[in-house]
Amino acid sequence: MTSGRSALAAHLSSAQCDAVLGAPDPAQLDAALAWLEQPGNSLMTLGDADYPAALLEIADPPAVLYCKGRRELLGRPALGIVGSRNATPQGLRDAEAFALALSNAGLTVISGLALGIDAAAHRGGLAGAASSVAVIGTGLDRIYPARNKALAHELAANGLVVSEFALGTPPLPGHFPRRNRLISGLSRGVLVVEAAPDSGSLITARVAAEQGREVFAIPGSIHSPLARGCHALIKQGAKLVESAADVLDELAWQQRLSPPVLPESEPDPVLDALDGAPTTLDSLAQKTGLTLDALSAKLLALELDGRIAALPGGRYQKIH
Secondary structure, eight states, X not given: OHHHHHHHHTTSOHHHHXXXXXXXXXXXXXXXXXXXXXXXXXXXXXXXXXXXXXXXXXXXXOSEEEEEEOGGGGGSOEEEEEOOTXXXXXXXXXXXXXXXXXXXXTOEEEEOOOTTHHHHHHHHHHHSSSOEEEEOSSOTTSOSSGGGHHHHHHHHHHSEEEESSOTTOOOOTTHHHHHHHHHHHTSSEEEEOSOOTTOTHHHHHHHHHHXXXXXXXXXXXXXXXXXXXXXXXXXXXOEEOSSHHXXXXXXXXXXXXXXXXXXXXXXXXXXXXXXXXXXXXXXXXHHHOOOHHHHHHHHHHHHHTTSEEEETTTEEEEOO
């Protein structure tokens, strides 16, 4: 037993060694076995061939991951998107639009299932080609916050929900910083959309930098409290980004999984509305009848395809 503990101690913390070597709780074991019998549920361990290589690079990879959904997503290139729970409408639009564009570029979107920016990022990732993964700070049989229950079900069906915490684990405050290290650990970089100076998203960004991941931040108004965290990150060396293309360029990312362009027989209303002088987002919304959310996502996709250009002042122009 001593030699076994010594071997484990080379890779795991003392608490993790205790958990691995200790006798299982019969009630917890029965609950876990019953959970594993449900479709889509699985356990992933350090010894599994498909354990994500990215997590093996961090200082304290979890010994076990509870997975609900498409566990193969953990092995695919990914980008973390995090931000404020009390996001502005523009921040929510940016998070969803960036996530959609990055997902269609082949990067799975990783976030933490929190309200605000996290939820918007998951929605955008799910709508794109590379889907989305939620890393949560509770057991997988407990959804927190409850308002994101429907989103969690969609992630389990079409993406993945994952946790290192045992079934039944409640949403304790200390679990979320630990969750954050997995969001960054699974990702090639982390994008912060909106964050107050004391935001937990800044913890994720700090851990990402410590793990050798890229850190990106979207700037905002100097008068907005939710821009101050991002501005602080930029001052500390985070990459200022204004479009999803900025993220892809910084990562030297070449892969594209964008949906096919509409055939000529099906005119694109956004491109038609841009057939002329540079046009603002509000003007495009009036011309096309699209919501700002749908329009922002469409514009980012067209920009990635090289069909339009984003100009200073929030204007867009068609590239002929």
